[in-house]
Amino acid sequence: MPVGRQPLESRLWPSGGAHLWRSGGTSSAHSHPRGHLVYAARGVLSVHTESGTSIVPANRVAWIPAGFTHHHRAHGDTDMRIEFLPASLARPLPGHPAVFTASGLVREVLLTLSGARNHDRGARNRYRAAHARLRRVLVDELQEAPEQALQLPEPRDDRLQAVARILYDNPADNTALAELGRSVGAGARTLSRLFHDELGMTFHEWRTQLRIHHALVLLAEGHDTTRVAHASGWANPSSFIAAFSTIMGTTPGRYRSGSPGNVRQRAGLHEPQPHP
Known part of the structure; x- marks a missing residue:
């Protein structure tokens, strides 16, 4: 907890x-x-x-x-x-x-x-x-409004959990599923079946979703698109922008600059001040 x-x-x-x-x-x-x-x-x-x-x-x-x-x-x-x-x-x-x-x-x-x-x-x-x-x-x-693919399902199978922990720690890890399987004691075919049956998506879809989650966090922290792309597992920014746009419906740059703006006054809350 x-x-x-x-x-x-x-x-x-x-x-x-x-x-x-x-x-x-x-x-x-x-x-x-x-x-x-x-x-x-x-x-x-x-x-x-x-x-x-x-x-x-x-x-x-x-x-x-x-x-x-x-x-x-x-x-x-x-x-x-x-x-x-x-x-x-x-x-x-x-x-x-x-x-x-x-x-x-x-x-x-x-x-x-x-x-x-x-x-x-x-x-x-x-x-x-x-x-x-x-x-x-x-x-x-x-x-x-259609449901958006922004929920990352949590694995229950021990072998999937072990794979997930590796990628949670390093979303940019490009290790193939077969090699990940060897490290957790399961074959690629078994893991592929578990991703489909338990999580309702392929390994590639799940990892892409995890990387988009990571990218959103980095963008919120103010990192630029190139840094976010590499830290999230994409070899070049254009591939990242394409994947991000497919899921989010906008580019990372437009997302970062186009979020709903100055709404704090509507809540009557104060702007958080920088750390001293």
Whole structure:
């Protein structure tokens, strides 16, 4: 279980909250009786559950159903928003953790629902009906949004776990599956079958997903595209840009410069100050 760190600043209310995290900030493992949406208005979040890890950059929103034990980690200084959904409203959403594209409308609704209107009880009461309508719009939008391939499933088989640990430690490792298999005592055919049957993807797809996760973290830390490409396992930046664009729908450069911008004022939270 991770040891949690307190966020720099938090505001909480019955339907959600807003937290500012330093890069590397990690919550303790916990669960909620209601399903909730997690959005990084700035920075990148990873959301960890027993079934896998979801990466949530600023153009995605994560859904965590009720009762799922999870913890969050911030990559880069991160403005994290949470919106709880009542069970009746959450029914159309998946029964498993998922990541969706955050359209412009979804972003604006989430920012409004997690903004300054919630900072005192009187304001929450005045906007109660409006917020209920916005939550219905939010769920309608997410029902139309396809699930994104940003969840990295967690292996259960001991041999897959051993392979995964090697690549978690070094996502740029280009060792072939057959050679990895020799180091963990399993043949390439066996491992290929396990990746397909247990994780629902090929070894190449899983490793690419892991590398994109790593790349998102490095981009959030401010590294340039060439450095990120090499650190994530691509021999040249053009191959990395192509793979990143296929999964993320935009180039690394546009992603880094085009994330939703100055939203801190909407939360009424302060900009994290540099370390002294």
